[in-house]
Amino acid sequence: MQNALIRLADCAMAFDGDVVLDNINLEIRDKEFLTLLGPSGCGKTTTLNIIGGFKKPTRGDVFFDGVRINDVPPHKRHVNTVFQKYALFTHLNVYENVAFGLRLVKPKLSEAEIERRVTEMLDVVSLHGFERRDSSSLSGGQQQRVAIARALVLKPRVLLLDEPLGALDLRLRKDMQNELKRIQQAMDITFIYVTHDQEEALAMSDTIVVMDGGAIQQVGSPEDIYNEPQNAFVADFVGESNIVDGTMPQDGVVEFFGRKFKCLDGGFAPNEPVDVVIRPEDVDIVPPGAGVLIGTVTNITFKGVHYDIIVDFHGFKWLIQTTDLSPLGAKIGIKLDPDCIHVMKKSKYSGMFGDYSSYSAEYDDISDVSVGIDEDTDYAE
Amino acid sequence: MQNNRAASKFRTALSKPSALSAPYVGWLAVFVVAPILLVVVYAFSKVPSPVYYLTRETGIVETVTRETVNAELQADDSLIITVTTEDGIAYPESPENAISLLSQDNTVLVVSRADATVVMTVRFEGGGFTFDNFGGVWKSAPVFLRSFWLAFISTVICLVLGYPLAYILARETRGIQRAMNMLIMLPMWMNFLLRTYAWMSILENTGLLNRFLSIFGIAPLHIINTQTAVVIGMVYNFLPFMVLPLYSVIVKIDRHVIEAAQDLGAGAGQVFRRVIFPLSLPGVLSGVTMVFVPAVSTFAISKLLGGGMSNLLGDLIERNFRGNAYNLELGSAIALVMMVVVMVFMYFVNRFGDGTEGAVMM
Numbered sequence: 001m002q003n004a005l006i007r008l009a010d011c012a013m014a015f016d017g018d019v020v021l022d023n024i025n026l027e028i029r030d031k032e033f034l035t036l037l038g039p040s041g042c043g044k045t046t047t048l049n050i051i052g053g054f055k056k057p058t059r060g061d062v063f064f065d066g067v068r069i070n071d072v073p074p075h076k077r078h079v080n081t082v083f084q085k086y087a088l089f090t091h092l093n094v095y096e097n098v099a100f101g102l103r104l105v106k107p108k109l110s111e112a113e114i115e116r117r118v119t120e121m122l123d124v125v126s127l128h129g130f131e132r133r134d135s136s137s138l139s140g141g142q143q144q145r146v147a148i149a150r151a152l153v154l155k156p157r158v159l160l161l162d163e164p165l166g167a168l169d170l171r172l173r174k175d176m177q178n179e180l181k182r183i184q185q186a187m188d189i190t191f192i193y194v195t196h197d198q199e200e201a202l203a204m205s206d207t208i209v210v211m212d213g214g215a216i217q218q219v220g221s222p223e224d225i226y227n228e229p230q231n232a233f234v235a236d237f238v239g240e241s242n243i244v245d246g247t248m249p250q251d252g253v254v255e256f257f258g259r260k261f262k263c264l265d266g267g268f269a270p271n272e273p274v275d276v277v278i279r280p281e282d283v284d285i286v287p288p289g290a291g292v293l294i295g296t297v298t299n300i301t302f303k304g305v306h307y308d309i310i311v312d313f314h315g316f317k318w319l320i321q322t323t324d325l326s327p328l329g330a331k332i333g334i335k336l337d338p339d340c341i342h343v344m345k346k347s348k349y350s351g352m353f354g355d356y357s358s359y360s361a362e363y364d365d366i367s368d369v370s371v372g373i374d375e376d377t378d379y380a381e
Numbered sequence: 382m383q384n385n386r387a388a389s390k391f392r393t394a395l396s397k398p399s400a401l402s403a404p405y406v407g408w409l410a411v412f413v414v415a416p417i418l419l420v421v422v423y424a425f426s427k428v429p430s431p432v433y434y435l436t437r438e439t440g441i442v443e444t445v446t447r448e449t450v451n452a453e454l455q456a457d458d459s460l461i462i463t464v465t466t467e468d469g470i471a472y473p474e475s476p477e478n479a480i481s482l483l484s485q486d487n488t489v490l491v492v493s494r495a496d497a498t499v500v501m502t503v504r505f506e507g508g509g510f511t512f513d514n515f516g517g518v519w520k521s522a523p524v525f526l527r528s529f530w531l532a533f534i535s536t537v538i539c540l541v542l543g544y545p546l547a548y549i550l551a552r553e554t555r556g557i558q559r560a561m562n563m564l565i566m567l568p569m570w571m572n573f574l575l576r577t578y579a580w581m582s583i584l585e586n587t588g589l590l591n592r593f594l595s596i597f598g599i600a601p602l603h604i605i606n607t608q609t610a611v612v613i614g615m616v617y618n619f620l621p622f623m624v625l626p627l628y629s630v631i632v633k634i635d636r637h638v639i640e641a642a643q644d645l646g647a648g649a650g651q652v653f654r655r656v657i658f659p660l661s662l663p664g665v666l667s668g669v670t671m672v673f674v675p676a677v678s679t680f681a682i683s684k685l686l687g688g689g690m691s692n693l694l695g696d697l698i699e700r701n702f703r704g705n706a707y708n709l710e711l712g713s714a715i716a717l718v719m720m721v722v723v724m725v726f727m728y729f730v731n732r733f734g735d736g737t738e739g740a741v742m743m
Contacts, residue, residue, distance in 0.1 A: 091659040
């Protein structure tokens with residue numbers, strides 16, 4: 001690709017025989033907002049550390065602007081990092097934190113130049129007037145902004161962000177998402193963002209790289225990732241999905257639960273077994289008589305905007321999101337439009353996700369966003 | 382956020398005086414305030430001097446100063462005491478007339494004269510406010526200078542030796558950290574005097590060190606009974622107190638902060654100078670305090686290794702409290718002045734590290 005700024009070629013990483021990264025090939029375009037998304041231990045932070053220069057891949061090459069940079073130390077790369085827990089210099093005030101990198105620039109910058117750039121950068125992150133504040137006296141969101149300003153003041157071509165919003169509360173996290181997107185556009189540089197939070201990834205990114213088990217599962221725009229997941233892992237990790245076993249008798253027709261449905265996918269071998277994804281919000285609830293499938297409501301959770309209901313179709317339970325409340329135990333029918341059905345090739349993840357039969361346990365897992373922050377960053381220790 | 386709120390609630394609860402704190406207040410009063418109070422009181426009190434009261438049946442007739450009382454131990458272990466009053470009358474007029482009795486508490490002497498019996502009472506009378514003791518402290522100014530100078534040198538050497546050790550230690554794997562911590566602590570579990578005696582036998586003119594050197598034909602070094610030996614002893618004894626606080630601070634420095642500095646363009650030297658050292662300053666201050674303060678007031682080391690040639694404050698105070706030069710008031714005054722000087726010193730040391738948290742102050 002012509003405009004790839006960073007290229008990872010066959011990168012692999014192992015610690016003491018544990019494979020953390022397995023053959024990563026990735027191209028990152030200039031000025032894009034790219035997110036590495038995946039659960040703890042999926043290798044996303046290791047990938048970031050390889051780009052940042054804090055870790056060397058055991059195999060494979062890293063190219064920056066076409067030049068191999070495997071052996072270039074972190075401080076000689078045109079890359080700066082915003083660390084997970086801010087990693088501010090607590091012995092310095094806000095101004096000196098931001099000026100830290102500028103004071104190391106050779107040839108030495110004049111004090112006036114440093115002041116101009118620090119002030120400018122504090123304006124960008126909306127911290128005007130905080131210059132003399134003690135860095136440890138700031139709130140989490142403010143510390144995060146200092147960390148961003150500190151990294152951006154050096155005008156890197158790429159900014160790496162390692163779960164920067166992980167320690168903030170939900171409200172602040174939403175604000176900072178918009179803020180980060182705005183800063184990225186204002187600075188007009190590449191952001192590489194690591195997170196396990198799919199909402200964050202969908203909201204901010206130009207490109208999302210979904211990772212699991214040290215391998216890339218899918219690369220694409222947020223719409224691609226959400227609407228056209230390539231396997232059960234992606235379908236389950238990004239958003240929520242009901243995944244059922246099916247077959248493809250022919251292009252545009254998929255069969256599951258013993259019925260044939262129209263769909264928009266094709267390109268499979270005749271009668272090839274497939275995974276069928278139906279997003280909970282795509283299901284239309286209709287009176288039992290009018291439905292293609294009829295099931296029983298077994299659980300209702302009020303979520304504010306909608307209800308999460310669990311519907312039992314002959315032993316297989318689906319999650320359906322609806323604004324119309326059907327009482328517990330009611331029989332309901334559902335209708336599926338062709339564009340609501342997404343067909344995927346079978347993968348090693350088939351059968352592992354997308355079944356709400358063991359509803360409560362899995363539900364707890366997926367709604368607890370804060371589970372497992374920072375676990376994979378300490379892999380090397 | 383919720384955690385923070387819970388934590389701050391917990392802190393407010395702790396900051397309120399409660400019944401739980403009563404024993405600690407009592408403890409503070411008894412073990413912290415009382416000794417200091419005693420030292421202050423003694424430091425400003427007059428040194429008791431003996432006052433002799435000569436009494437006849439009619440009551441006190443005169444008091445005499447010590448200079449006029451003369452006691453002579455006779456061959457048969459009896460004591461002949463003669464007293465000359467200010468008007469020149471001596472009791473007894475001749476030694477043969479004297480019957481003297483030394484009462485058990487050394488305070489009452491019976492002096493007889495041919496014509497009358499005089500009871501002499503000796504009372505040590507002190508008390509009363511005075512600054513005189515501090516005049517005595519001034520006389521030991523050289524000891525002060527020597528003590529602070531040697532403590533200063535020892536502290537600097539401990540810092541220079543201890544910092545790299547603590548730094549390396551903090552970067553090692555957990556198992557090695559444990560083993561090395563153990564090795565550093567090990568001498569501290571041995572008796573202090575024993576350790577110092579061990580150094581005596583190493584540093585002696587015919588000691589282990591010189592015997593070792595002689596193998597290579599190097600002329601013996603004269604170390605024992607010099608200030609060098611005292612400094613060696615102090616460094617040896619107090620090094621763990623430098624290493625441990627340094628280690629505990631350095632080991633807590635977030636790896637990400639160091640990575641952040643590297644990321645912003647700092648090479649190894651700059652990372653140390655601009656990040657690691659400033660962040661370890663609380664540990665440096667604690668270490669300096671914990672080495673300097675005991676080093677100033679140490680006593681046995683100078684006696685054993687310095688051969689009494691380098692008299693230090695600790696020795697001086699010890700002698701004033703339980704030695705030949707028994708003088709509680711002077712000893713207290715010396716201790717008080719030393720405390721004030723150390724406090725001033727620590728104030729400046731802590732000012733130097735202003736804004737750093739977690740330093741052991743005093």
